[in-house]
Amino acid sequence: MRLLVLGAGAIGGYFGGRLAAGGADVTFLVRPARAKLLAKNGLRIESPVGDGATKVKTVTEARETFDAVLLSCKAYDLASAIDAISPAVGPDTLVIPLLNGARHYDDLDARFGCARVAGGLVQMPGQLRPDGSILHFSTMQRFVYGPREPAQKDVCERLLPVLELGGFAPVLTDEIDQAMWEKYLFIAALAGLTCLMRAPIGAIMTAADGRSIAIGFIDECAAIATAAGHAPRADALSETRELLTKEGSAHTASMLRDLREGGRTEHDHIFGDMVLRARAAGIAAPYLTLALAHMQAYEALRSDA
Numbered sequence: 001m002r003l004l005v006l007g008a009g010a011i012g013g014y015f016g017g018r019l020a021a022g023g024a025d026v027t028f029l030v031r032p033a034r035a036k037l038l039a040k041n042g043l044r045i046e047s048p049v050g051d052g053a054t055k056v057k058t059v060t061e062a063r064e065t066f067d068a069v070l071l072s073c074k075a076y077d078l079a080s081a082i083d084a085i086s087p088a089v090g091p092d093t094l095v096i097p098l099l100n101g102a103r104h105y106d107d108l109d110a111r112f113g114c115a116r117v118a119g120g121l122v123q124m125p126g127q128l129r130p131d132g133s134i135l136h137f138s139t140m141q142r143f144v145y146g147p148r149e150p151a152q153k154d155v156c157e158r159l160l161p162v163l164e165l166g167g168f169a170p171v172l173t174d175e176i177d178q179a180m181w182e183k184y185l186f187i188a189a190l191a192g193l194t195c196l197m198r199a200p201i202g203a204i205m206t207a208a209d210g211r212s213i214a215i216g217f218i219d220e221c222a223a224i225a226t227a228a229g230h231a232p233r234a235d236a237l238s239e240t241r242e243l244l245t246k247e248g249s250a251h252t253a254s255m256l257r258d259l260r261e262g263g264r265t266e267h268d269h270i271f272g273d274m275v276l277r278a279r280a281a282g283i284a285a286p287y288l289t290l291a292l293a294h295m296q297a298y299e300a301l302r303s304d305a
């Protein structure tokens with residue numbers, strides 16, 4: 001099966017790079033500057049589970065269809081990414097978005113139709129470095145995907161042995177919507193907490209009310225997920241609570257890394273969407289509202305700079 005990976009940033013570069021190194025037929029759809037860097041340096045990964053340096057195929061324009069497209073842009077680039085992958089999406093192509101959040105499914109379904117868009121999520125704390133290499137911060141490399149419609153089951157199954165070539169033990173699930181909401185809840189609470197405090201979880205837990213604020217974020221997100229029809233399962237909720245209240249933990253969200261670098265963030269895609277959903281469902285969400293306002297103020301200053 002032929003795979004197209006849009007973007008060779010932290011997520012696309014990591015998973016696409018692992019797949020290419022494992023022998024999968026992978027092409028990266030990238031912008032010209034990244035294509036140049038990849039041609040010069042190959043795709044380099046620095047990771048506690050093993051470094052890698054692989055020559056990869058790139059295109060700067062899609063001119064043919066692929067069996068599957070892994071979409072790994074940031075949410076604020078979604079519109080241009082959808083335009084870019086459009087020529088690669090034929091009647092039998094499956095698009096698997098790996099973005100955090102949920103709102104991107106509306107745009108993807110509108111452009112390609114639900115039948116073409118499967119569900120996906122990743123947990124791989126990582127960062128794209130200026131030289132184009134990918135830095136992986138931990139041993140976590142979770143890749144979960146699955147059909148959102150029964151008709152996608154077959155192609156999802158055929159894709160599994162291909163994704164397994166990457167060595168990251170991909171998980172194919174029939175409950176991808178539920179799994180995505182559990183990840184969404186986790187990342188919204190983690191990003192809200194760590195961006196507001198500008199600190200990792202361990203430091204936040206030393207603050208007098210750090211723990212109760214963390215629980216407040218989680219409760220709000222869980223109530224919104226429940227209103228969306230995806231009440232978190234007990235094990236997912238307790239894992240989120242444990243990770244977000246762990247003393248000494250260095251855990252942060254990628255949104256905090258973007259903020260620290262003065263870059264654009266996905267605050268609207270994550271907090272903005274959560275707050276809108278809370279309002280529509282009549283759920284009080286003071287922590288998420290504060291996180292959203294905080295990031296909007298940051299964005300206003302950033303845009304002025």
Ligand SMILES: NC(=O)C1=CN([C@@H]2O[C@H](COP(=O)(O)OP(=O)(O)OC[C@H]3O[C@@H](n4cnc5c(N)ncnc54)[C@H](OP(=O)(O)O)[C@@H]3O)[C@@H](O)[C@H]2O)C=CC1
Nearest residue numbers: 007009010011030031073077080081099100125126128254
């Ligand atoms: N980083 C992390 O730890 C994690 C991130 N995520 C989620 O994964 C998603 C991707 O994040 P991440 O990989 O960190 O982001 P990065 O910024 O590292 O990478 C995104 C890449 O997408 C490329 N891109 C954007 N638009 C286009 C386009 N139109 N055509 C071609 N390439 C394009 C960018 O290209 P260019 O280089 O040219 O700008 C960039 O390299 C986000 O939703 C994030 O929340 C999920 C789990 C962990």
Ligand SMILES: CC(C)(CO)C(=O)C(=O)O
Nearest residue numbers: 122123124125187253254
């Ligand atoms: C799960 C986590 C924290 C790292 O994979 C993430 O999704 C992010 O930082 O955006």
